Structures are given as C-alpha cells and as structure tokens.
Amino acid sequence: MDDKKTYKSITNDIGVSVEPFYLDQESEPDEGRYVWGYQVQIENHGPDTVQLRRRHWIITDGNGMTQEVEGEGVVGEQPVLEPGEAYEYTSGAPLRTPSGFMVGSYKMQAGDGTYFDVEIPAFSLDMPTSSRRLH
Template sequence: MTDLPTSGVLEALFPYSATTGETTVRVSVGYMPEQSSPQDSRWFWAYHVRIENHGEAPIQLISRHWVIKDADEVIHEVRGDGVIGEMPVIGPGASHDYVSGCPLDTATGTMQGSYQMIDSEGKGFEVAIPLFELEGPRS
C-alpha cells in the first residue's frame, strides 16, 4: 500500500478510471507480444490495477467479478475471492496495486467489472472497475 500521489500523474499513468463513493479504481493495460501467439489465435495483455481509498476508514477487498468480451462478442465472466490470492485491507488515504493478465482468442476485446468490498463496520459495498480496451498490434 502506498500514499496517494498528486492527480495529473495518475491520469497519465492510468488512462482508465472509475470512482464509486470514496473508492477509485484506476487501470493501465499493455499488450504482451512475448506471451502472445497470433498464429495460434492467442493474444495476451497485462493490466495494472490501482485501488484508492479516499475515505476516512479502512476498506477490504473481498472478491472480484470481471466481464471480458472478445472481438467475436464472446463473453467470459470471472468471479473469485480477492485479487491474486490476497484480500487487501486499504487504509484511509492509501492504495493497493496489483498486476495480472488476460489471454484472448482475438486481437481485441474489453474488460470491466466490479470489486466487492467491506467497510470497517463489516458492511458490504460494490466498487466499479472501469471498462478498458484490449488492443493487439495492427497488421
């Protein structure tokens, strides 16, 4: 967890963002040619997510729900506990960052979703993950 840097820098580093209440989710994404094999219909992206707590009490990420759509309009939904094996507690004015990846059978697609969180009193709430584009190289 890190302290929140000034805005402007964050917008440049994370072009996709969504704010729900006092929580902001930012995403940057990059195509990974070394892990892709277009001749085998496999494209791969890495994405960096930053979850910021702008509130005055800690929050905890409990689970995730992703909706991944490829260029053929095939939708894959992913649900699971935490993120990359963690259920991070994010203190007031702090953030949690993680990096993960997504393979697709097409050269383009989109991802979006939500995190299920709990506040310091154990009350659950949902936070939006912004829609972001997965774009492979242009031929």
C-alpha cells in the same frame, strides 16, 4: 513513444485505475492466442478502512464472446486499505481475438462489516499496430 492509456473510476470514495498492455512475448497470434496484462491501482479516498473481498470480471473478445471470472480477492490477496492508502497489482487475460474489452467490480467490506460494490472501469484491449506482421 508511450501510447498506454489509463482508465479511471471512483465509486463510494474508492478510486480504481487500470492500465492495460499487450504481452507480445506471451501471445501466439498464429494460434489465436492474444495476451494482455493490466496494472490496477485501488485508492481509498474515504474516511474508513476497507477490505477488498471479491472480484468479478466480464471479458469480451472481438467476436462478442464473453467470459465471466469471479473469485475471492485479487492475485491471491484481500488487501486492507486504510484511509489515503493505495494498493497495486498486475494480472493478465488471454483472448482469442486481437482486441476486446474488460469491465468488472470489486466487493469491498467496510469497517462496520457492511459490503459495497466498487466499479472497475471498462477498458479496451487492443493489439498495438506496430506488433502486426504480414506474412
């Protein structure tokens, strides 16, 4: 049974899809630590070469507490995407609650030097019910 959900958006000919997954092995629910991974695919549907320069995430836990994460590139890279190319990476985020959500944007640079933002679709982080244990 595959209950993974993929969230997708397209902004300025750049497609972003995200598939979150719960990392049971890295989580410590008894200590208030819940960890999710997420796989991202970025696709260039446009006619021009672009480069991912920065990322900006807003991570919200189940109590409504938000954390912002900004920085250069993704997973230490600033990938260049030719027309028709895709780039994939996997990263993760810890929360203090068994659910939450993330949303964000990438700052891309076009071949002519101009910058534009690409939306990262909001996606939910929900602990699978099969992992819950009653004590």
